[in-house]
Amino acid sequence: MVTMASAHLTSVEPHGPDAPLIPRLDRLNAGSPPPRTGSISIVEHVFSPGTLVPPHIHTLEGRDLICRPGEIGFRSNGKEVTLAAGGYIVKPRNELHSMWNAGSTPARMIEIISPAGFEKYFVELAEAVAAAGGVPDPSTMGAIAGRFGLSFDLGEVPDLVARYGLTAPAGAPR
Numbered sequence: 001m002v003t004m005a006s007a008h009l010t011s012v013e014p015h016g017p018d019a020p021l022i023p024r025l026d027r028l029n030a031g032s033p034p035p036r037t038g039s040i041s042i043v044e045h046v047f048s049p050g051t052l053v054p055p056h057i058h059t060l061e062g063r064d065l066i067c068r069p070g071e072i073g074f075r076s077n078g079k080e081v082t083l084a085a086g087g088y089i090v091k092p093r094n095e096l097h098s099m100w101n102a103g104s105t106p107a108r109m110i111e112i113i114s115p116a117g118f119e120k121y122f123v124e125l126a127e128a129v130a131a132a133g134g135v136p137d138p139s140t141m142g143a144i145a146g147r148f149g150l151s152f153d154l155g156e157v158p159d160l161v162a163r164y165g166l167t168a169p170a171g172a173p174r
Contacts, residue, residue: 041116047101060149070107
């Protein structure tokens with residue numbers, strides 16, 4: 001005899017207004033996973049025009065990104081694409097990648113993170129930004145990133161800034 005466990009519908013309501021993360025990048029609706037699984041988390045981001053998320057590597061999780069309104073530029077291991085609304089990217093862990101708003105209007109991106117847990121990075125980062133009254137010092141940022149298996153490689157920033165007219169993140173080479 002086969003016994004099937006019953007599945008339960010879980011919904012996560014929006015968590016209120018856009019939450020400032022760092023200048024030019026807001027975090028929306030950082031949905032924690034349902035308690036029964038913990039398998040994924042879903043985060044929505046808003047990128048202001050010219051925003052660059054610097055090259056970085058996630059060592060603990062993979063992610064799928066879906067572009068909503070706007071355009072998102074994406075570079076991973078030297079390959080570049082621009083996603084329009086509805087386009088998506090599958091990013092494996094341990095791959096250097098960066099992304100930016102490739103258009104002239106705010107762009108939204110939904111990020112599906114597996115396994116869940118990295119959504120807490122955005123909460124910790126937002127708290128550090130609020131406590132510092134702006135971008136925290138590099139040691140604070142590095143400590144938060146390290147707890148979540150995240151590392152940055154800023155070597156590609158000057159090229160991306162120059163070619164796409166982006167704003168370099170605080171502390172990055174220009």
